[in-house]
Amino acid sequence: MATTGGAGRPEKRKAITQAATVVFGREGYVRASMDAIAAEAGVSKRTVYNHFADKETLFLSVALQNSAELTEEVRRLMAKYLDRVMDLRRDLVDFAVERARAVLSAGEHGALGRAIRAEVANIPADVLEAWLEAGPIASLRDLAAHFEALAERGLLAVEDAVLAAEQYTLLTFHGIAERSFWGAVPVADEEVERIAAVGVDAFLRIYGGPAARA
Amino acid sequence: MATTGGAGRPEKRKAITQAATVVFGREGYVRASMDAIAAEAGVSKRTVYNHFADKETLFLSVALQNSAELTEEVRRLMAKYLDRVMDLRRDLVDFAVERARAVLSAGEHGALGRAIRAEVANIPADVLEAWLEAGPIASLRDLAAHFEALAERGLLAVEDAVLAAEQYTLLTFHGIAERSFWGAVPVADEEVERIAAVGVDAFLRIYGGPAARA
DNA sequence: GTCTATACAGGGATAGAC
């Protein structure tokens, strides 16, 4: 876990990682200062360096943690909308809208993703790999598993579930992500819903099974 | 044009903007130093400040210029592959591959786009608007015009050409852009070709006209 | 008269010392 060691009170440590998530997300890696993170956490800078060797270690640590948390949140949304599908189109649209909200929220979670994407050229390859595995790739696999289940019910005609999950994500999520620059610029709710709806319609033209076409 | 004035030799100015494109693209806005840009341009730092009021002005200026140049390059690719279509699927795949190469090249052009996306929260709204208009939105409109022409020939069944252009771009380009983090991480050529091909296949399942289906 | 080279003031950053 790329930390200095187990030293220090756990509650201080949590305050630091939360503060780092907020400040790195708001300012980006280079602009964020350790002073600002310490102030946001309500601890002294010395305490920060007691838990994390340096700025980079702190950043990479919260990046991986954030990635895993976001994956968990998206997993909950999949369980809510895709586990017991009654109205396929509606559930696919609702999931797309909720996922865009969760991942692109200006709040604590989404913003850090921007900072990571901005710093990608300065992140060690193995850490980037781990971040991808814990985040986007994990969500992609989760979604592919749900599509396979829907295919078994005859609701989708997919052969390659991972490819279908990728294209669903492109059609219903990346348009919004790009338009909002991964959450930096707000996008109106109606716009998110509109894009999600036309994205799902396109997706269903590719993969709509017999039941979906009826 | 957000410069200090017309003072100075034009060839020096061009050297400065080219150097700024390279250095901002490589280091990002915050890390790039005016010293490094001056060195890369082979001029003194005073000359840089003689042409551009400050770092931000220089950055925004080269951002807009780069956006327009990239749009022009993509326009040439469209003319090459989409003006006289013989084999629709093949031409759509070839254009997708070439565009991905052009826009995501680690060279001078593509890299600056990363820097802009990273700084989007710190860019004035009107400049961001101008950058979008000169770049991604202009390319989208160009592509939509080509799709309309293809629809008139019966090769595509599109009602909303802008939407079709958006979805083509998502399916054939954004998957690559995201995987390479807008050019920061190299993606193998075969991978680019594979993604472009499956993206076009999906696109044609949505919009393939009668002739395309034959 | 513009360019080069260098130096410098002022601010802010990291990381460590006390």
Place this chain on the structure above:
DNA sequence: GTCTATCCCTGTATAGAC
């Protein structure tokens, strides 16, 4: 928890050179 050593950056100023 504060204080500080050290470094880097922006932007300006001061020299002289073609």
